[in-house]
Amino acid sequence: MTEPNHNEDWSLHAYADGEIAGSEGRALDERLAEDPEARAKVEAWRRQKAWLKEAFDPVLDEPVPAQIKAALRHRRGFTLSPWAIAAALALLIIGAGAGWFANLQMSAPQAKQFADLAIEAHEIYTHENRHAVEVAASDGDHLTTWLSKRIGQKLVVPDLTARGYTFMGGRLLAAGAQPAAQLMYEDQAKRRITIFVAANQTNKETAFLVTQKDNVTACYWLDGPLGFVIAGETGREDIVSLAHLVYQSFEM
Known part of the structure; x- marks a missing residue:
């Protein structure tokens, strides 16, 4: 095609x-x-x-x-x-996408809709072969600088190698009217997971929440200035464990 x-x-x-x-x-x-x-x-x-x-x-x-x-x-x-x-x-x-709309979009009651956007992006881009990411991991410094500037918060690339996942790269997406970053990883069996990150203008926080659509499981949470979703074709226990690693990476 x-x-x-x-x-x-x-x-x-x-x-x-x-x-x-x-x-x-x-x-x-x-x-x-x-x-x-x-x-x-x-x-x-x-x-x-x-x-x-x-x-x-x-x-x-x-x-x-x-x-x-x-x-x-x-x-x-x-x-x-x-x-x-x-x-x-x-x-x-x-x-004023970063104003009233961001407050609506990233408030705790609507965090589920934020997760739905991340799952849709996961389903679209993880099935790409040649263009799964916009900027490859080999240009990681540029990627993190660019995405940090666009989402307005410092972005880090969590190290998930201990869990068998290699960082592939990322891309700029949208969460409603504001920029979002998608980071993609792949294991040796070619299974992919994505981390979706956007600014949380309300600074509200939530616990880890889990949702599922078809065969995609996602763990999402709001943590101060950022909102996160990690998604993959894996089980609840596995995705929550990965979410803890992502959370710890941004707390360092």
Whole structure:
């Protein structure tokens, strides 16, 4: 199978958003029926879109802060309709991805949704052969510097060799509206695990929590400035044990 080019990626994005119909839509239907990798990407984007809607909608029902109302008035005596205020507030929230949205996204009650994003990314990229990572482990210093800068917190690469896992490299992804890092490891049997890390703007903490989707088990937790998910096709006991190693690596 040839790698999709950027135009094909944009077509898949548009298809996921319901913006392609007619003959082009039917052609993509046929392609997705025979291309499980592309189909997985479309399904993941649709789930993320639904998750974003779920995260934003409750905020639009909250009272608009006085300072935002004031900013939306461009002259004395001018007021905006509730619908206009809601629309403007939505744009402000989207534009301030590290602000209100990050607080919603990384709060403890929604940590499960954070884990779901990490599992989707795990399922997509661990099945890649040539492009499983964006930056290889051989360029590890550049990788950690780059990802640390993007997520806004110091990133380390946990050493999991004692458990038989070799570091492959990593990539930049997204957790909703904010940057996230994915680190990938592989054992001698070619089984892969991933560590998904993003900034936790609330600084709230949780205990280790475990979730499972199909054959992927994930352990996730919030710890001060960062949120973590470690995922793999392994058992609960094994993934929690690996999570302890990751936790200790960031506590050093």
